[in-house]
Structures are given as structure tokens and as C-alpha cells.
Amino acid sequence: xxxxxxxxxxxxxxxxxxxxxxxxxxxxxxxxxxxxxxxxxxxxxxxxxxxxxxxxxxxxxxxxxxxxxxxxxxxxxxxxxxxxxxxxxxxxxxxxxxxxxxxxxxxxxxxxxxxxxxxxxxxxxxxxxxxxxxxxxxxxxxxxxxxxxxxxxxxxxxxxxxxxxxxxxxxxxxxxxxxxxxxxxxxxxxxxxxxxxxxxxxxxxxxxxxxxxxxxxxxxxxxxxxxxxxxxxxxxxxxxxxxxxxxxxxxxxxxxxxxxxxxxxxxxxxxxxxxxxxxxxxxxxxxxxxxxxxxxxxxxxxxxxxxxxxxxxxxxxxxxxxxxxxxxxxxxxxxxxxxxxxxxxxxxxxxxxxxxxxxxxxxxxxxxxxxxxxxxxxxxxxxxxxxxxxxxxxxxxxxxxxxxxxxxxxxxxxxxxxxxxxxxxxxxxxxxx
RNA sequence: GGAGAGGUGGCUGAGUGGCUGAAAGCGCUCCCCUGCUAAGGGAGUAAGGGUUAAAAGCCCUUCGAGGGUUCGAAUCCCUCCCUCUCCGCCA
Numbered sequence: 001x002x003x004x005x006x007x008x009x010x011x012x013x014x015x016x017x018x019x020x021x022x023x024x025x026x027x028x029x030x031x032x033x034x035x036x037x038x039x040x041x042x043x044x045x046x047x048x049x050x051x052x053x054x055x056x057x058x059x060x061x062x063x064x065x066x067x068x069x070x071x072x073x074x075x076x077x078x079x080x081x082x083x084x085x086x087x088x089x090x091x092x093x094x095x096x097x098x099x100x101x102x103x104x105x106x107x108x109x110x111x112x113x114x115x116x117x118x119x120x121x122x123x124x125x126x127x128x129x130x131x132x133x134x135x136x137x138x139x140x141x142x143x144x145x146x147x148x149x150x151x152x153x154x155x156x157x158x159x160x161x162x163x164x165x166x167x168x169x170x171x172x173x174x175x176x177x178x179x180x181x182x183x184x185x186x187x188x189x190x191x192x193x194x195x196x197x198x199x200x201x202x203x204x205x206x207x208x209x210x211x212x213x214x215x216x217x218x219x220x221x222x223x224x225x226x227x228x229x230x231x232x233x234x235x236x237x238x239x240x241x242x243x244x245x246x247x248x249x250x251x252x253x254x255x256x257x258x259x260x261x262x263x264x265x266x267x268x269x270x271x272x273x274x275x276x277x278x279x280x281x282x283x284x285x286x287x288x289x290x291x292x293x294x295x296x297x298x299x300x301x302x303x304x305x306x307x308x309x310x311x312x313x314x315x316x317x318x319x320x321x322x323x324x325x326x327x328x329x330x331x332x333x334x335x336x337x338x339x340x341x342x343x344x345x346x347x348x349x350x351x352x353x354x355x356x357x358x359x360x361x362x363x364x365x366x367x368x369x370x371x372x373x374x375x376x377x378x379x380x381x382x383x384x385x386x387x388x389x390x391x392x393x394x395x396x397x398x399x400x401x402x403x404x405x406x407x408x409x410x411x412x413x414x415x416x417x418x419x420x421x422x423x424x425x426x427x428x429x430x431x432x433x
Numbered sequence: 434g435g436a437g438a439g440g441u442g443g444c445u446g447a448g449u450g451g452c453u454g455a456a457a458g459c460g461c462u463c464c465c466c467u468g469c470u471a472a473g474g475g476a477g478u479a480a481g482g483g484u485u486a487a488a489a490g491c492c493c494u495u496c497g498a499g500g501g502u503u504c505g506a507a508u509c510c511c512u513c514c515c516u517c518u519c520c521g522c523c524a
Contacts, residue, residue, distance in 0.1 A: 009486095041483060045493040052493090055505040059451035068504080075504040244443070244480085365481090369443085374462085376480075 001362035020324040040089040104329035105359040114323030127316030138343025140274030175416035180284040190255035195235035206364030208330035228261035232285035241364035252289035281390035295380035299355040316340040353384025
């Protein structure tokens with residue numbers, strides 16, 4: 001949600017900014033609706049005031065033992081008038097809310113122009129893609145040859161876009177998660193958090209998945225309206241929903257490992273090989289809740305925290321700033337981390353780090369008490385993957401593949417693998433099937 | 434699943450139809466007193482919204498959520514959600 005005051009006072013600036021996303025903000029329509037709301041609200045409030053004062057007069061008259069029938073009749077008529085005015089106000093207010101809730105966030109000034117992915121701006125690279133003296137395979141082939149990446153079984157159990165991992169590959173996946181959590185909690189100052197994997201509508205509205213992107217979510221049937229979380233951003237950020245955080249508690253830094261569930265509606269046929277784009281994947285998420293003046297610095301720091309994981313894993317990557325057209329509706333600015341995948345011979349997204357500024361905070365009424373004003377003001381929220389575990393597994397498999405199809409294990413993961421140095425194709429190394 | 438008790442401001446907690454946006458306490462802010470420490474005294478202190486260029490002031494809304502009764506609801510009625518206690522079941 002945007003600052004309503006800004007929308008009223010400088011709708012042209014809002015329209016100019018949103019136009020960079022290709023979003024057309026109907027200034028005239030908004031201002032007209034807002035003026036109508038104002039008119040009705042003044043009317044309703046003045047009617048309510050009359051009702052309140054006269055009702056009190058009835059109480060006083062009755063206490064004095066006077067006759068109150070005439071007064072009651074009069075106020076009753078007022079009530080009918082009020083009900084009508086309230087109905088109009090609700091109708092207009094509802095339309096206005098819908099318009100406001102549908103507006104995307106304002107972009108930060110340093111977001112590059114552009115309509116799609118191709119205009120994203122690379123800002124740095126780290127590491128060199130590995131050179132192989134053989135033809136490198138992709139993770140789907142490597143994992144299948146090891147007998148440890150099993151899409152067939154997954155299809156039997158659930159369907160396409162799911163995976164079953166066996167033996168050492170399953171363990172490597174878990175090792176990645178534990179490694180990431182350990183780095184973020186012991187070195188980067190994040191508090192490890194365990195959260196529900198189902199979220200309600202209010203939570204999903206708060207972070208911006210609802211109402212516009214419901215088709216991306218899996219809904220759970222039953223009496224309560226639950227959705228499987230598409231990211232731990234939802235439960236972690238909503239921890240501060242409808243609350244006023246004291247200034248001395250900021251910044252708040254949270255991390256959680258959760259599965260993530262996405263319907264991938266609209267990406268039919270895209271990335272169908274292997275386990276790159278699945279309905280269920282694991283991710284270690286990083287969330288910052290900060291004072292507004294700190295959010296830019298926090299965004300750089302959070303992104304750096306995610307980068308540390310790739311560096312320690314020895315995976316080549318680049319950082320890109322998403323262009324205006326590619327930046328998500330709730331974000332003011334987003335950095336994507338793209339890891340080198342030899343199987344695809346290109347960099348692919350493995351983390352997305354965004355500054356939402358006050359957009360989510362306004363939707364969820366997450367505030368902090370600003371000591372300078374003494375008043376509650378919207379917080380700034382940020383999040384990023386630190387990093388996607390499924391894609392990290394893909395990257396390790398492809399970047400650490402050996403000529404014989406074995407997978408070397410990055411140094412930092414060996415403690416989590418019982419000292420094991422490589423995953424090899426031996427039947428005893430995988431679970432019985 | 435059965436039985437019961439509850440959900441009130443940043444926190445604890447009083448409040449069964451008008452005098453209650455809300456006693457009291459804690460916390461916090463400011464002031465006074467006290468030459469440290471400790472203690473004491475006084476004042477202030479919910480959020481959201483409207484009116485305003487902005488503020489002050491004034492007004493509206495909010496006592497878990499949504500409906501209803503009433504001239505008037507924290508208070509009465511209905512539905513739902515959540516928390517706690519006991520019993521049962523259970524990873």
C-alpha cells in the first residue's frame with residue numbers, strides 16, 4: 001500500500017513512478033473517488049455526532065424524569081438517514097480500498113528502466129565458471145545416473161514438478177540447509193525461527209501475495225481458508241503485523257528454513273527438466289525489519305549475507321538489479337543472485353533480495369515508535385533467499401561433477417556429510433528402492 | 434472430541450445499558466525534591482481516520498471478529514476466531 005497522503009497530494013509523481021512499471025495510474029478516477037469519499041465521510045460523521053449528542057440528551061432527560069418519547073422518535077429518524085449515508089460511504093470506500101490495494105509499490109530511483117528480464121542490470125560478478133575437460137551434464141542426468149534424483153517416483157507420488165531424493169543426495173540437500181542456517185545465525189546475526197507452513201489470508205495479504213496473486217498459491221481445502229506458504233517471507237514478516245515495535249528492538253533479523261509451495265501457474269512448459277522449477281522446494285529465508293532510514297543499507301547487507309553462502313560453496317555467481325518491469329509489485333528494488341549452472345551454460349536465479357520499504361508494513365500495519373516524533377510510523381521490511389536450497393543443490397551437482405559422474409562435496413559441507421568427500425555411484429550409498 | 438473459564442490501552446487488570454475511550458497498577462516522558470545510591474512528590478501518556486497547507490482545536494471510529502437488539506452497547510442476543518484449565522485421544 002502507498003502512503004494515502006502522497007496519493008492525494010502528489011498523484012502526478014505517483015503516476016510517473018508507476019508508469020516505469022508499465023502501470024497506468026488513473027489519477028482523475030482516483031481523485032474523484034477520494035473527493036466523493038471525503039464528502040460522504042463528512043456527512044456520516046456529522047450525522048453520527050448529532051445522534052450521539054441527542055442520545056446523551058435522552059439519558060439526561062430520563063434521569064431528570066422528563067418525557068422522552070418525542071426525543072426518541074426524532075433520533076430514530078436520524079438513524080435511518082445515517083444508515084443510508086453509511087451505505088453510500090461503504091460502497092465508495094470499498095471501491096477506493098480496492099484501487100489502493102491494487103497499486104504496486106513505488107520504485108526506488110536507482111532501479112533501471114526496462115520492461116523485462118533482458119533489461120536487468122548486472123552490477124557485479126564473483127568467481128569463474130568451472131572448466132571441464134569433458135562435456136558437462138546437467139543435474140537431471142547426473143542425479144538420475146547416480147540413482148538418487150528420482151523424478152519418476154515423485155510423479156507417481158504427486159505429479160510433475162516434484163522430486164524424490166535418495167541417499168547421499170538427500171543428505172547433501174539437508175547439509176546445504178544446515179550450513180546456511182549456521183552461517184546466518186552464528187556469523188550474520190539472524191535469529192533462527194520455526195514457523196507454520198500454512199498461512200491465512202490476512203498474512204498473505206500483508207506481504208502482498210493476496211489478493212492479486214492467488215493463482216500462484218496452493219489453497220488447502222477445509223473450513224478454514226489456509227494456503228501453503230510460497231516462501232517463509234510470509235510467516236516471518238507477518239510476525240510484526242498489527243504491532244508497534246519499540247525502537248530499541250530494531251533492527252530485527254530473522255531466518256527460517258521452510259519448504260515453499262508454488263503452483264507455477266503461468267509457467268507451463270518452462271524449466272521442465274530436473275528440479276529447477278518445482279511446486280515444492282526448500283529455502284532458507286532472511287528477513288529484516290528496520291527503521292526506514294536504515295533500509296537501503298540493510299538491503300545491501302542482506303544481499304551480501306546471501307552472497308557469502310555462494311562464495312563459501314565456491315559457486316560462481318553474478319548480482320543483477322531487476323529493471324522496472326521485472327521488479328515484483330510489492331518491492332521498491334530487487335537484487336537477484338544468479339548462480340552459474342554448467343548444465344544450462346548460463347547464470348540462473350538462486351536468490352532474490354528485495355527492499356519493500358513501507359509497502360508491506362502499511363498493508364499489515366506494522367509500525368515502530370519513532371522516538372523523534374513519539375508516534376507510530378510504518379516500518380521498512382526486506383527479505384531475500386539465503387539461498388534457495390533446491391537450486392543450491394542443482395548448482396553443487398553441476399559445478400562439482402566429475403568425469404565419472406561422481407559429485408565432489410564442497411569443503412564447507414563435509415562436516416555435515418560425515419566427512420564424506422564425494423558422492424559416488426555405489427548402490428550402498430543410496431536408500432533401497 | 435467432552436466440560437468449563439476467558440479475550441479490555443505498550444503490559445497487568447477493573448468495569449453487566451447513558452455519568453466509561455475506559456478505574457487502579459506497571460512501564461514510559463517531563464518537572465520538582467533529594468548533594469552519591471535508594472526513596473519521595475507532581476503532571477502527562479491508546480490507535481486509526483476526518484476537518485487543516487500543516488498544526489492546535491473540534492469531530493468520528495475502535496474494548497477478539499462479524500452480525501443483531503436499542504434513541505444509546507465494552508456491558509444484552511447470535512455466529513465465528515483465538516487463549517487458558519481439566520478429561521479423553523495422539524506424533
